[in-house]
Amino acid sequence: MKLLIVTPHFYPENFKVNDMAFELQKRGHDVSVMTAIPDYPEGRFYKGYGIFKKRRESINGVKVHRSLIIPRHSGSSFWLAMNYLSYTFFASLKSLWFGIAKKYDAIxxxxPSPILVGIPAVIIKKLQKIPVHFWVLDLWPESLTAAGGITNKNIIYPFEKLTKWIYDNCTTLMIGSKGYEKSICNKGDFKDKIEFFPNWVEDSLESQKMIDVPKLPKGFNVVIAGNMGDAQDLPHIMETARMLKGSNIRFNFIGDGRKREYVENYARENGxxxxxxxxxxxxxxAMPAFFAQADILFMALKDTPIFALTVPSRLQAYMSSGKPVxxxxxxxxxxxxxxxDCGWSVPxxxxxxxANLLKHLSTLNKDELTQKGANGKEYSRKYYDFTKCINHLEKIIGTGL
Known part of the structure; x- marks a missing residue:
């Protein structure tokens, strides 16, 4: 099949859609990607990319077409809005050309965010009369409130209408969390369009090959991998660290994001x-080498209704590592x-x-921690296997057996 993947992010940015595109190409499909100039998460164009650089390229046989964007810079609300709107505008212009001059079998x-990414896909769909399979990884307009703190109904209402229009024009709505189904069905009669399509775990996270990384400090090591943003509820993690001041419990952040400076300042100011x-x-x-040194792997999400509906991909990655969560x-x-039965959670x-849980876990017998990790790995192999997920995707788009 000739497939077009529409996404705001693609390689060299690190998103699961990379694996999807490369695997579909490897399986004999003719895959093209409509995306943006890479700028995530640092907020500036990657080296070698720009307005006049690498706007079209081939990566592992996948044809990549990059639309102009305004970089997200600091990630403030203003720059994020400019980033989202610029991608939507320029990708929609490109979609008019794609819809007329090219031919695809499916989109x-x-x-990952925002819902606006659906607009160029629907334009091509209407021009070519082809199916659109929409991988819902973020709920809109709920995300405006949960992550952006926006409650103004005059802003939310247009996004409600836009979301329904995009869903109306999709053949399939693929959800990675079953908790999304109720929210989607509240927007319209979409139950028959919904397909459960969970995230998978990258092969590199299950690799036994270790690369050289810094050694973690002595003590009970808590590893927190991934983005350091508003959604990760860093203020409450910092409050926990403050309660455990002077203990042997070490919080190791492996990642970057708009809240990293806040964490570093908090650590200095509070000793x-x-x-x-x-x-x-x-x-x-590098993650397996860090995970191997951890006593536990930790993650947090803010206390909002939308995050309660989500099974985070970070959790799935943690489970695959064989470490307790x-x-x-x-x-x-x-x-x-x-x-x-792969670990513990608190509200x-x-x-x-x-803080009380971490103090308790730091005194536990290692065998109990090891068993929790083994349980997670077994669960991951059963439900988050990459090959099984792509097989299911091929069935969804009508090419699988």
Whole structure:
């Protein structure tokens, strides 16, 4: 099949849609990607890319077409809005050309955020009368309130209408969390369009090959990998660290984001330099080496209704590592930890309960921690296998057996 993937992010940015595109191409499909100039997460164009550089390229056989964007810079609300709107505008212009001059059999939309990414896909769909399979990874307009703090109905209402229009024009709505179904169905009669399509775990996270990374400090090591943004509820993690000041519990942040400076400043101002360590961003291939040094892997999400509907991809990656998981989250994520018996969870925002749990875990017999990690790995192999997920995707788009 000739497939077009529409996404705001693609390689060299690190998103699962990369694996999807490369695997579909490897399986014999003719894959093209409509995306943007890469700028995530640092907020500036990657080296070698720009307005006049690498706007079209071939990566592992996948034809990549990059639209202009305004970089997200600091990630403030203003620059994020400019980033989202510029991508939508320029990608929609490009979609008019794609819809007339090119021919595809189906479109796959990758929507980490915002919902606006669906607009160029629907334009091509209407011009070519082809199916659109929409991978819903973020709920709109709920995200405006949960992540952006926007409650103005005059802003939210147009996004409600836009979301319904995009869903109306999709053949399939693929959801990675079953908790999304109710929210989507509240927007319209979409139940028959919904397909459960969970995130998979990258092969590099299950690799036994270790690359050289910094050694973690002595003590009970809590590793927190990934983006350091508003959604990750860093203030409550910092409050927990403050409660554990002077203990042997070490919080190791492996990643970057708009809140990294806040974490570093908090550690200095509160005398927590022996408890909090920001090691910076590393490639995905380095994660197994960091995870191997961890006593537990930790994640948190803010206490909002939308995050309670989500099974975070970070949780799935943690489970695949064979290490026990601790999470400060509500809803679907906490339910998954209980179902897999791969660790422990406390309610979102409950710093005191988290501090007490970590103190307790730091005294546990290693065998109990090891068993929790093994349970998570087994669950991951059963439900988050990459090959099984892509097989299912081929069935969804009508090419699988």
């Amino acid at each position: 796959i939309v990758h929507e 927590l330099m022996n408890n909090i360590f920001c090691l910076g961003r590393y490639p995905l291939e 601790v999470a400060m989250i509500n809803g679907e994520g906490a339910d998954t930890i209980r179902e897999a 979102a925002g409950d710093s005191e309960q988290l």
